[in-house]
Amino acid sequence: MALGFMKNVFTFGKKEQKPQEDQVVAPEEETEAPQTATTEPEQAEAAITEAVSSDPWDDDSIVGGVVGRSSEEPETPPEEPGPEKEPAGEAPETSAQAEEPVAATPVEAPPEAAEEPVPAPKKNQGFEITAGPTPEAPKPLPTKKLSWFQRLKAGLFRTSQQLSGQITALFTKRKLDEEALEELEDLLIQADLGIETAMRITDTLSAERYGRDVTGKDVTRIMADEITKVLQPVARPLALDLSKKPHVILVVGVNGTGKTTTIGKLAAKLTRAGLKVTLGAGDTFRAAAIEQLKIWSDRTGAEFVGTKLGADAAGLAYDALKRGQENGSDVVIIDTAGRLQNKAELMDELAKIVRVLGKLDPDAPHTVLQTLDATTGQNAMSQVEIFRNVAGVSGLVMTKLDGTARGGILVAIAAKHKLPVYFIGVGEGIDDLEPFEAEEFAQAIAGTPEEEEA
Ligand SMILES: Nc1nc2c(ncn2[C@@H]2O[C@H](COP(=O)(O)OP(=O)(O)OP(=O)(O)O)[C@@H](O)[C@H]2O)c(=O)[nH]1
Numbered sequence: 001m002a003l004g005f006m007k008n009v010f011t012f013g014k015k016e017q018k019p020q021e022d023q024v025v026a027p028e029e030e031t032e033a034p035q036t037a038t039t040e041p042e043q044a045e046a047a048i049t050e051a052v053s054s055d056p057w058d059d060d061s062i063v064g065g066v067v068g069r070s071s072e073e074p075e076t077p078p079e080e081p082g083p084e085k086e087p088a089g090e091a092p093e094t095s096a097q098a099e100e101p102v103a104a105t106p107v108e109a110p111p112e113a114a115e116e117p118v119p120a121p122k123k124n125q126g127f128e129i130t131a132g133p134t135p136e137a138p139k140p141l142p143t144k145k146l147s148w149f150q151r152l153k154a155g156l157f158r159t160s161q162q163l164s165g166q167i168t169a170l171f172t173k174r175k176l177d178e179e180a181l182e183e184l185e186d187l188l189i190q191a192d193l194g195i196e197t198a199m200r201i202t203d204t205l206s207a208e209r210y211g212r213d214v215t216g217k218d219v220t221r222i223m224a225d226e227i228t229k230v231l232q233p234v235a236r237p238l239a240l241d242l243s244k245k246p247h248v249i250l251v252v253g254v255n256g257t258g259k260t261t262t263i264g265k266l267a268a269k270l271t272r273a274g275l276k277v278t279l280g281a282g283d284t285f286r287a288a289a290i291e292q293l294k295i296w297s298d299r300t301g302a303e304f305v306g307t308k309l310g311a312d313a314a315g316l317a318y319d320a321l322k323r324g325q326e327n328g329s330d331v332v333i334i335d336t337a338g339r340l341q342n343k344a345e346l347m348d349e350l351a352k353i354v355r356v357l358g359k360l361d362p363d364a365p366h367t368v369l370q371t372l373d374a375t376t377g378q379n380a381m382s383q384v385e386i387f388r389n390v391a392g393v394s395g396l397v398m399t400k401l402d403g404t405a406r407g408g409i410l411v412a413i414a415a416k417h418k419l420p421v422y423f424i425g426v427g428e429g430i431d432d433l434e435p436f437e438a439e440e441f442a443q444a445i446a447g448t449p450e451e452e453e454a
Pocket residue numbers: 085253254255256257258259260261262283286289336337338339371399400401402403424425426427428432
């Protein structure tokens with residue numbers, strides 16, 4: 001998508017957005033009549049209360065609370081499945097129309113939203129608005145114990161510590177010669193940075209200091225600079241072209257890489273910005289995934305479209321987009337079951353989801369977002385290669401950068417695939433999705449001694 005050239009483009013992922021008072025949600029969305037009434041409100045209320053109270057992510061920092069109500073709950077009880085998440089085979093095929101979606105009643109903004117003062121975002125919110133139907137002001141984010149940058153640094157600490165320790169050892173009382181450059185290149189490759197970036201770093205170092213003394217600090221500075229140069233072009237915001245709404249985001253990736261959690265966090269960002277969002281529970285293999293997405297929809301005020309366990313995922317995707325078109329959604333986000341990139345039949349199912357969405361909107365999905373788990377090393381590269389071929393991945397989110405992350409592989413992936421990296425996940429909470437910033441990420445990996453917080 002050509003950023004900056006389109007009308008009605010919302011851009012998520014990078015630049016700071018100041019809320020504007022004259023931006024209001026398009027009237028037809030606000031005045032839309034409530035959909036099917038909840039037939040058993042007390043039951044629904046009880047189910048939601050139970051779901052929320054058993055929610056492992058529940059914490060006081062969550063803004064918004066339960067504002068959505070489903071007219072029906074998923075038919076399958078939300079039990080954790082056994083340890084085997086991967087289904088034995090492909091889910092039974094049903095026609096898209098045959099599956100009855102579970103569509104939640106459209107949600108209203110929490111009453112206090114209208115009365116709250118419009119806060120200026122304190123930093124990069126991960127989106128920018130150039131035109132179009134407009135969001136209400138974002139809600140102030142709760143104060144966090146650790147900043148996201150501290151968590152990112154902590155997550156990448158092992159990588160950066162190990163690297164800087166080895167680099168210091170390598171260059172102690174030693175002039176920069178061929179052997180030292182080769183050893184450095186090996187260290188950088190071992191840190192998953194990839195041959196291309198490793199060579200960039202050693203070439204620059206060589207050009208600056210060949211035959212002279214080198215300190216660890218010189219190396220980490222050059223490393224941070226070169227990694228930044230590789231990452232800068234991919235640190236792009238997620239552009240939402242709302243001239244053709246709903247913008248459909250299909251979320252794909254290997255099991256447990258954080259798809260559902262990322263959808264929840266992203267939905268929170270979008271609904272806070274005043275956008276109407278519909279979530280499609282396309283992970284029909286795991287009851288817990290359907291329930292998990294339902295909880296996120298309740299929290300974020302997004303409408304929920306689900307189906308029963310084992311139902312056709314492509315049918316659900318179709319229903320979710322159809323519902324999003326009917327209810328005037330700005331964005332429809334569709335979850336998919338995690339799958340290993342070497343499971344051919346599951347990858348075929350993903351291709352089918354993409355085809356089926358195209359029947360309702362030839363351009364859908366507009367964004368195919370792949371989640372990558374930062375604790376994975378080299379395998380993430382083949383994940384991107386295969387998902388890109390099968391599902392047309394158009395952007396990445398790296399999750400779990402707050403844990404014992406490796407992270408270097410993102411640099412190698414950026415150098416090779418040049419796919420935009422929109423966000424990083426730095427925790428399990430609703431606010432733990434941050435726009436990807438090349439320089440900060442590079443510093444966290446290189447271990448540059450910068451103590452300032454973002
Ligand atoms: N620490 C941390 N945990 C995360 C992050 N993102 C997701 N998780 C956790 O990772 C686990 C898996 O996340 P899910 O969102 O269920 O992953 P998924 O890809 O939808 O999983 P499948 O449905 O099995 O494919 C959950 O326990 C999440 O809370 C993150 O940024 N940081």
